[in-house]
Amino acid sequence: MTTIFSVFFGLISQAQQAAITGKWITPDKDVIEFYAEGQVITAKQIGTETEKDKIYNNKTIAKELKSISAKVFEGIVIDPKDNKTYRGRFTISESGTELNLKVKWGFLSFNETWKRVN
Numbered sequence: 001m002t003t004i005f006s007v008f009f010g011l012i013s014q015a016q017q018a019a020i021t022g023k024w025i026t027p028d029k030d031v032i033e034f035y036a037e038g039q040v041i042t043a044k045q046i047g048t049e050t051e052k053d054k055i056y057n058n059k060t061i062a063k064e065l066k067s068i069s070a071k072v073f074e075g076i077v078i079d080p081k082d083n084k085t086y087r088g089r090f091t092i093s094e095s096g097t098e099l100n101l102k103v104k105w106g107f108l109s110f111n112e113t114w115k116r117v118n
Helices: 002-020 051-056
Strands: 022-025 030-037 040-048 060-069 072-078 085-092 098-105 108-116
Touching: 002 085, 030 060, 040 051, 040 072, 060 085
Parallel strands: none
Antiparallel strands: 022 030, 022 108, 030 040, 040 060, 060 072, 072 085, 085 098, 098 108
């Protein structure tokens, strides 16, 4: 019975991870790729349209993301400009085409919506 539950919850976890994995574009035209690393998700900047941001390509911008629900992931968000870390939440829209990032520090917060790259 324990094996059945382990397999079932493992399949659910993989399906939830698949919802966020892939490429997303930020309002600043940076391309971010989310990928699974075991039971957590990591995100790296893999491209950009702006010359000044190319120095951040291949830099990790989110790590230790864990699925809170099918479309919500929480973990550490890293500002590539100064390497400061923040707690962040990524929420996928119902259509699966938008990703809302919310970063909190103290009583202040920052929101940004990213678009899925096909």
